[in-house]
Amino acid sequence: MRLSLGQSMQMAQKQVLAPRMIQSMEILQLPIIALQERIEQEMEDNPVLDQVEPSGEEEEGAFEETAIVEPGPDALEETERELVVSETTNNEDDFERLLNMSENLPDEYEERSRPSRGQIEAEGDRRHDQMANMVARPESLQDYLDHQLSWFDLDDETRKMADRIIYNLDSNGYLKSPLEDLLLPAPAEVNGEAEAWRTKQMELAEKALAVVQRLDPPGVGARSLKECLMLQLTPGLLFFEELQVLIENHLEDLENNRLPLISKKTGFSIETIQEAWEDLRTLKPKPGADFTETSAPAVTPDVFVEKDEEGVYKVHLEDGDLPSLYISPYYRRLLQETGTSAET
Template identity: 65%
Template sequence: MSFGQSMQMAQKQVLAPRMIQSMEILQLPILALQERIEQELQDNPCLEQVEPEADESQSPDTAESADDSEQELVVDESSNNEDDFERLVNMAENLPDDYEERSRPSQGQIEADADRAFDQMANMTARPETLCDYLQHQLSWFGLEPDLRRMAERIIYSLDTNGYLKSPLEELLPPVPPELNGSAEAFREQQLELAQRALTVVQHLDPPGVGARSLRECLLLQLQAGHPFEPEMRVLIENHLEDLQNNRLPQISKKTGMSLEDINEIWDEIRQLKPKPGAEFAESAAPSVRPDVFLEKDDSDKYVVRLEDGELPSLYVSPYYRKLLKQAADADEDTREYIKRKINSAQWLIEAIEQRRNTLSRVAQAIVDHQTRFLDEGPEAIEPLKMQQIADRVGVHVTTVSRAVDDKWIQTARGIFPLKRFFVGGTTNAEGDDVAWDVVRIKLQEIVDKEDKSKPLSDDALVKELAKHGVKVARRTVTKYRKAMDIPSSRQRRDWAAGATAS
């Protein structure tokens, strides 16, 4: 192994804990982050929060000293933190003589804090297990190599609420390292092969059907070997799913040679499969939503995001334990290492929270800048937007954007929206302009709802009606979107209307 490779491995070992914690903190919504901080304050004696009354009475010199100490603390496992440790020991000599007595909480204060923490935990709503949580837990059952596991986790984070993977695998690949620009194509092929292997792993997790990219693939993944109708079910799903959905059983019988009785029986078996395997993880009751981001307008009438983190406590590394470091220097090695480890953990958390704030703010602002028309004019003006576009604009990886917007909400003048709401696919209209899927969907549904039910509009007629509303798309696009919205064909809509009138 070369010296450069050894250095690179050492750097990865140092960065891995920070990166893991930063990703976890970034993904937490504001309420979950508050819970995490409360737990850390209880678990780590070296982590403290600034009390409002203490903040007001604190002298400028003391406050400045605390700020400097936080900035100077550097976590670096490769050097075992000896330099930082000695600096902290020296800092302790500059503390007031009576600081230990003033910093150590009284027994009454300890009991009061414990009671308050217990009440908070008792009244805290348990966070339900999400689909991502459930799948991540299952990954630990496999002995996956690190690269394969990271790619599987990336796929899991990209699944929608129904358990489908709507993003192409190519969009989930990591960027090409600068040193590999000469062999970028080989790197992408290698990563794509890794992504395909990772997707296979995810598709073998529970619930069956998760990780599918289409309804057909979802149903096929749920077929069990040994089921008496498994071969016939596979044939119908692979080749005749649309015929089943449209009740064209005679055509299926003619093409397959199966009797109508057998087809009906197999169709009943297929109906037992779950078209939305991830839906069971959705909460039955609508959860309380607290926005992480608020939207305001500045003096120039420009939208500006503001993070709602004012209630998060201001954290710092305990000066009391910094003073104990001087005593620990003469104590046993275990005590010394314990204090160093807890100080490192406290500082890492402080840095991760600040990084979350910075990343979330930049990502949210980039989203708002792109969707200004939506905010001004409403949902019909939403623009097509992919996470990769925001990642490129902010200068981060697409998975960072995904974590930043996950379970985060934004308060706007038009209401509260999940940040993921602003990412929508689209199509290209007849004039070459991008049109968001939501725009087509809203207009298409509106036209169908208002049509004469005795004379429903054909897809060609829907194209003309959409053009009157400024949405110029091809007939095949209308057909594709109509089917995706589960809108029956004009003939089916006419038959249903006639049946409803007769009844």
Template identity: 45%
Template sequence: MFQSVGSPHHLIARRSRAANAMQLNFSQQMKMSQQMKLAPRMIQSMEILQLPVMALQERIDQELAENVALEMKENESDISDTEAEVEAEKAREDVETEKHEREELSMESDREFERLVEMSSEWPDDNLGSGSKVSSNRMDEMGDRQHDAMANMLARPQSLTDSLLEQFGFFNVPPEIGEFGDFLIQNLDKDGRLQGSLEETIMLFGKPITEEDATTTLGLIQMLDPPGVGARDVKECLLLQIKPETPYRDALITLISGHLEDLAQNRIPIIQKKTGLDIETIKAATEELAHLDPYPGRGYTDETSQNVTPDVEITRDDSGKYKVRLLDEWTPSLKISPYYLKQLRNDPDAQTKEYIKKKIDSAKWLIESIEQRNNTLRRVSQAIVDHQRDFFEDGPEAIAPLKMQQIADVVGVHVTTVSRAVDDKWVQTPRGLFPLKRFFGGGTQTSDGDEVAWDIIRMKLKEIVDNEDKSNPLSDDALVEELKKHGYNLARRTVTKYRKNMDIPSSRQRREY
């Protein structure tokens, strides 16, 4: 006889198996696995490589202030002296460590040493030798640099809000209108327009004010400079800028009030039919419309423009070869402090010795990271220049397709190293100032099988559009055929994409009547 699935015996057996499966099994197991972890030194090298020259200068100033074992080289003689001292220290380190351990075992009396942070108060300045002198000179130079930076700092430009509040203050208005006017001004967006409707702004104001007073206040703000501020939409912004003496005033008001979309699509015949204006008047009014600013607030900004400092300079020698030179005048040469190297050899206590060694190792890592950065940047830049020689000879129209992997293969580094080396770096060339990333880009093949960069195709596309018959502009299909005549076989969607990216209007919008 078969036992039913729902019988008590079957349920007990199933619960017993489930209980056994849920028992925890505690055991020790050995497992081998490989993990790749970046050492702190490698992380620091990558960070230093990615820094542009001015950021590197700030990093060095920070390290000079924090690391007592790091100093600036005063002159060229410091280079050989410091390097020799460091090498000698490396050779003596093992011997002295072994000797120190033997002496520690044989000595029974305790030795007391002052900590490193108390050395400056224990020893007079005249016994510190070159250490204090270099530190003093370093502090003087850092102070001079900070003073120069403050002296050349641009004054904060006046913002749109500051300008409008200053102008609005000249109106002799009741307190409630003055307070609401300040609130309105502070609620304008960066384009100078009112955010939301006037009714919504009254509700946000949260204080008693009539709609009539609110409308009067908004009208006062719309009288301020720049013309067009305080508008609630584009139409009102443009209409506020039309004066009684504006040429084609009536035609402008008509076009702005009801035909902005038709103007954007260049539907001149439709506008002519709807308004009864002749084409010449419409074209003349459109030219006047181009002088109006739909974003009057954008003339003000709270941000100051940043100067670009090139990291690399490219020059041409007498033989016609282009050479790379790092512009590192802002970057001081660094060395290990001889004073603290000497203190390390004087056999300090274990805590002091560990502190000094830590600072010296940190200084060595920084110096080596900077040298590695400069060497990598120089090699990467030279490889770029060698590949883009035609660019420097004939101009941007001769730029060649280039991928970072190609430069990585030439230099013998990983592609991410090339990416970090060129990131936020600028190069001064005989043809102007360019970001290093400017020389990288994809491309395609011509009908002859030659590689051509996308930049060249974009320039050719612009040239074709500029020289077309504006009364019968080329469609995207026609642009494809024109590019094919020059050897560039591209799909229509590719041409359309580049036309839009270059802000080239469609053929209908480019047509002139």
């Protein structure tokens, strides 16, 4: 095989997509919600872009700067000005006020026929179905614990402290705040016995915390992972004592699978440690995770299919909520000015 260097010409047909075309294709494939998020992200990243909310059609020169005239103290209200017909303008503002008057006074300006009783009932049934199909707020962890707390015969101070602890739990059921932070400030009448009063309040907080930790789900109200797992142990477990030792001293060793080291320090056999470890896996490190609220996002359709009066189905896109983007006039002027630096 002979190798040589040289120049040659050949004809080929290729389809090359420009970066702008690729970006356009990516944007066209986005659904409505993703497109709205993309527009919001571009608005945050690019200060040159401005947007016009889709409230109506834009006129020519809508983006030009206009002088703002402040109304005087004796100026009439918007609804009190006369409807003046001017040949120089199309009186859009006056017709807009007339339209608002027809909406605010439907009895005088309504030209359509009044709905029948059947139509009113059908509309009421439709709204009732909408209310019935709304997603109900799921029961939170705090609601669930507070309902159980009503079963206990507690004095008012202990119940109030238990409520304070319940509503300071995080989404996983842990009490991250120290009990000292949940105590009320010492009243003025305590005077020089503030320390004794605070000691008494700490005992009350410990008592209330013990009540909360007896509630379901097991492990709630714990201040650490070890305490959470220990609260879930019951004396009836087969490896109750072994689990206590493993949780108290060897969680990190279990995480790193150092079973021979655990066996050497505790005297347990490898088989016993493995069986106890299986029971340990059934405990929940996050007892409140089952009550985490999950909201279903609203579904925004990209396409609507409607049936017209002639019985023909028509398909149209839903893009009325998307804003129109344009380049800010301020940056346009900066580009046109000769003294603008390249960095700007």
